[in-house]
Structure formats: structure tokens, C-alpha cells
Amino acid sequence: MIKLHDLYFKPFISEQEIDTAVQKMVDGIADDLGDEVPVFIGILNGSFMLVSDFVKKYPKPCEVTFIKLASYEGVKSTEDIQRLIGLTQDLTGRTVVILEDIIDSGNTLEEVHRIFENENVKQLIIATLFYKPEAYNKDFKLHYVGMEIPNKFIVGYGLDYNGLGRDLPDVYQLKTTQHMTNIVLFGPPGAGKGTQANFLKEKYDLIHISTGDVFRFNIKNETALGMLAKSFMDKGELVPDQVTIDMLNKEVEKNAGANGFIFDGFPRTNAQAKALDALMEDKDSQIDAMVALEVDDEVLVERLLKRGETSGRTDDADESIIRNRIKQYYTKTAVLKDYYTDQNKYFGVDGVGSVEDITVRLSTVIDKL
Numbered sequence: 001m002i003k004l005h006d007l008y009f010k011p012f013i014s015e016q017e018i019d020t021a022v023q024k025m026v027d028g029i030a031d032d033l034g035d036e037v038p039v040f041i042g043i044l045n046g047s048f049m050l051v052s053d054f055v056k057k058y059p060k061p062c063e064v065t066f067i068k069l070a071s072y073e074g075v076k077s078t079e080d081i082q083r084l085i086g087l088t089q090d091l092t093g094r095t096v097v098i099l100e101d102i103i104d105s106g107n108t109l110e111e112v113h114r115i116f117e118n119e120n121v122k123q124l125i126i127a128t129l130f131y132k133p134e135a136y137n138k139d140f141k142l143h144y145v146g147m148e149i150p151n152k153f154i155v156g157y158g159l160d161y162n163g164l165g166r167d168l169p170d171v172y173q174l175k176t177t178q179h180m181t182n183i184v185l186f187g188p189p190g191a192g193k194g195t196q197a198n199f200l201k202e203k204y205d206l207i208h209i210s211t212g213d214v215f216r217f218n219i220k221n222e223t224a225l226g227m228l229a230k231s232f233m234d235k236g237e238l239v240p241d242q243v244t245i246d247m248l249n250k251e252v253e254k255n256a257g258a259n260g261f262i263f264d265g266f267p268r269t270n271a272q273a274k275a276l277d278a279l280m281e282d283k284d285s286q287i288d289a290m291v292a293l294e295v296d297d298e299v300l301v302e303r304l305l306k307r308g309e310t311s312g313r314t315d316d317a318d319e320s321i322i323r324n325r326i327k328q329y330y331t332k333t334a335v336l337k338d339y340y341t342d343q344n345k346y347f348g349v350d351g352v353g354s355v356e357d358i359t360v361r362l363s364t365v366i367d368k369l
């Protein structure tokens with residue numbers, strides 16, 4: 001992921017793929033033009049990189065020149081095209097090939113046709129590396145297209161966002177979800193996860209998604225997914241991951257404009273961690289960190305026994321049950337620790353100390369994400 005000015009972009013088309021597309025354009029044009037010596041005209045600024053790569057690959061003699069037009073402001077195409085540098089040579093009777101980096105609305109192309117109206121060229125051929133069919137609203141024929149792309153803003157390989165990004169050899173696409181901070185929060189029973197989740201939620205304006213709560217909500221309100229989940233539970237079967245993921249997806253979509261999410265109680269397996277990654281990827285986002293509160297077993301036992309004195313929770317009253325729950329936690333979460341460590345996303349935070357001390361430690365991790 002890259003950031004240009006205020007916006008985030010994700011990798012979209014690699015240098016290698018671009019090279020292949022350019023080669024395909026070169027081959028097509030060289031074949032069709034035979035021994036004609038074409039004048040390639042790049043439309044500046046965006047096409048400088050394409051033109052350079054293109055003519056280096058072009059197998060026969062050719063001429064190269066540029067005209068400079070400007071139509072874009074920020075990430076939007078405008079109707080108003082400015083001619084900054086026009087034609088500087090006589091092209092009467094010549095075969096002219098326009099080399100465009102990208103055709104979007106077609107406004108620039110319309111201006112190009114206007115420029116050539118009275119030039120008496122032999123033929124005007126349009127070649128563009130990128131083409132956004134959904135945005136194009138003109139009738140001019142595009143003779144050669146390197147690659148059709150969706151109607152999303154891209155940068156790199158000559159294309160810019162307010163001046164930045166032209167130098168990048170690969171192409172990046174504007175992220176539909178801008179930056180989110182998404183955390184998977186972990187901690188053994190008694191680690192103080194609930195307290196810290198509440199704090200993180202407030203401080204970073206995140207949405208806390210507790211899988212247990214999401215389940216209870218869906219079942220209580222008899223949503224389609226809730227009923228589906230219940231049908232498995234009633235048979236004593238595990239709810240399939242896809243059902244859980246679908247519920248989480250709903251929660252994420254409900255809060256599409258959020259600064260990010262704290263996932264609590266999910267994932268619990270490798271497969272679920274992968275499914276969560278896929279869900280976030282689908283939202284043009286990502287899991288940034290697994291943050292695990294680390295507390296020594298003896299401290300946990302002590303805390304839970306103390307809680308049991310007042311909470312009335314039977315599972316907090318028996319030391320052997322408590323120890324077993326803690327052991328279970330480590331057995332189950334070991335794979336997840338590995339999963340996120342492999343991606344450099346595991347952060348263990350010392351969970352012993354005052355609530356304030358621990359929140360400071362958590363903030364130090366999150367501020368760096």
C-alpha cells in the first residue's frame with residue numbers, strides 16, 4: 001500500500017503486466033503499419049513513460065513527438081481541456097499514432113480529434129495503454145487498447161494524483177476504503193480484555209466486534225444468519241466458519257465508514273484467520289495487528305478467583321477449571337500467534353499492572369500501526 005498526499009492506493013498492475021501490454025500494442029501496430037513510417041504522438045504529461053517504453057520496443061523506423069494537454073484536477077476528469085503545447089510540425093499526409101496513457105471520459109481524446117481536424121493527416125490512429133470502458137462516453141474508435149480497467153482512479157507509470165505517483169514503475173489503484181486500523185484482540189481469561197477493548201474503542205474511535213455478542217444478537221433477533229447458526233447449534237454441531245464470517249461481514253458493512261474494528265473472539269483457527277483476511281481484503285482493508293495481552297498464569301488464577309468471589313460465575317470459582325481454561329486458551333491460540341507473527345503482525349503486550357499502565361502500552365503499539 002502507498003500513500004500519496006491524503007489518499008491510499010493499493011498495488012494493481014505490475015511492471016511485468018504493463019510490459020506485456022505495451023509489447024502487445026507494439027506488435028499489433030508494427031504489423032498493421034507495415035513499412036509506413038509513423039509519427040507517434042504522446043499526450044503529455046501522463047504518456048511519457050509509455051512513449052519511452054513503446055518506441056524502444058518498436059521494431060522499425062518511426063518519429064516521436066508530444067503535445068501537452070491537461071484535463072484532470074485531483075481525482076476527477078474535467079470537461080475543460082487546456083492546450084499547453086500544441087503541434088509543432090507539419091503532419092500532412094502522415095500516419096499519426098496517438099499514444100495515450102489512459103482514456104477515461106474521452107474528453108481529452110475529443111480535443112485530440114479537434115486538433116487534427118484540419119491537419120490533413122493520412123490517418124489518425126488511437127492507441128491507449130489503459131482504457132476505462134465504464135467511463136468512456138464518446139464514439140471515437142480506439143484502435144489499440146493495452147488493457148481495459150475498471151472505473152477506478154489509478155496512479156503510477158506516468159499517471160499522477162496531484163503531481164505525485166508518475167515515477168512509479170507499477171500501477172496502483174485508489175482504495176475504496178481509506179485507512180482503517182483493524183485489530184484482533186487476544187488475551188487469556190482474566191487478562192482484562194473487556195476493559196482494554198472499551199478503552200481502545202474510545203481512544204481510537206473503533207468499532208468493537210465481539211463475536212459472542214454478534215451471535216447472541218443474530219439469534220435473539222432471529223435474523224436469517226442467526227437462524228442458520230442456531231440450526232447447527234441445535235444439532236450439536238459447530239457453526240461453519242462461513243456463517244460466522246457472513247455475520248461479521250454484516251457488522252463491518254453496517255459500519256463501513258468506521259476508523260477501524262477490534263475483533264474479539266475471532267478468529268480462533270488458521271482457516272478463520274484466513275477468512276478474516278479475505279473479508280478485509282474484499283473491503284479494500286486489512287488486519288493490522290493481533291494484540292495479545294500477556295499475563296502470567298498465576299496472576300490470572302488469582303484475578304479470576306477474586307472475580308469469582310463477587311461475580312457468581314461458577315467457572316470463576318474453581319481453580320482447576322480456571323487453569324484448564326487458561327491452558328485451553330494457549331493451546332488454541334498458538335496457531336494464531338504463529339499466523340500473525342509470520343506476517344509481522346503479532347504484538348504481545350504486558351497485561352500486568354494498573355489499567356492505565358496497560359492502556360499506555362497498548363497505545364504505544366497501536367500508534368505505530
Ligand code: IMP
Nearest residue numbers: 046077103104105106107108153154159
Ligand atoms: P479523459 O479526458 O477523461 O479521457 O481523461 C484523460 C486524462 O485524464 C488522462 O490523460 C490522464 O491524464 C487523466 N486520467 C484519467 N484517468 C486517470 C486515472 O485513473 N489516474 C490518473 N489520471 C487519470
Ligand code: MG
Nearest residue numbers: 043046047101
Ligand atoms: Mg494523459
